[in-house]
Amino acid sequence: MVLINSYSMENQRFDIVEENYHHIFQLLCQIKLSKEKLELIKSKFKDNINSLRRYENIDDMKELLKILEKRCVIGHDNIVKLYDIVETVDDASKQKIGKHLTNQSFWLSKIPSTPINLAFCQDTQMCSTIPEFSLSVEVTDYISSNIKRYWQNFARALQIIQEKEIDRIEEFDGNKTKKCLEIFVHEANFQRLSNPYGTLLNALEVIKRRDIKEHVESLLMASFKRS
Template structure:
């Protein structure tokens, strides 16, 4: 097992923000905090997920593999800040060892740089690495509970109006329409942010309880 990577660290921070209560409020607060770094009103308004915010910070050279201060700032604003900061500390320790000559980093020491099961951020439970069963359960929960709001959800998922009209005309009941909507979304969703985008869209559709439900499914161990 290797130490946590920069990509893993970003994913863990993003996951914690996206699955937190009132995550939209947290995202807005973080956007405001980094407003000067974003340095573009147009770009500021376009940021709708924590992953997009991190990408913009990287584009602005504010965040990088060697400068993770923004991740620290975000971590301090989360309920489990101690755990996140602990993970960040281990990442920084691993990075420092890379700067040392190989002979100064004995294998016996490197072998102790491990992430415990409670701290490990497994790609098996995240984004495109999520198990097929878990993704299926998430989509089933949306399909079964979205009801008459399937159309509004489609718009908040940025699905074109012509596609929504086509679904409305060609599929009978709400269940069939919601099923086709999620099939269409799955085909076109960003594999890195599909879950965050779905949570955000459910919040915008005023389906907060359903958003919490799929967040619970995402955190389940199967």
């Protein structure tokens, strides 16, 4: 088995993407919106927010953006929904923010969408079956012991755990992060994700735990080399 690591993104390039995204975030927060215009923008994301109490408590753009980030609807590498917001604002803001969104799209096109790409065949012929995805006890224990109270952000960043599952995990007495990982492994195999390892590492990047991501990546690399 040959492991091909395509996570060769330069730190400088990633920093540019993050900085530009935060600038877009700030520009959106600075827009003066009427109550009616804010309600119009909010209505576009009612299903994503999926909580009447939270929806009704949003009274400015900043609060809306924060909730959308927590729901993994927007982020430095997920800007599609930002266009839905920008198309609703005034022309001057639309033009200014539109430039930054164009720049963000350009930089994102230069960065791999997932941290690692695993190839299980030495030649160009693809394997006919996808190996069953699993995580070692070492990886599971390390992640679950370091995420702790931020497990909800992590669960949403994995993108395949539904909100109703997160609600069920909330009532679980054991390690909630470990439960998230169990569900993730099950769903990854059920949905036959082509690169679940990349999805896992990307989720850690999204919740800004690059320290955990780097250690987990080294554990995975060591594991693949032993295979």
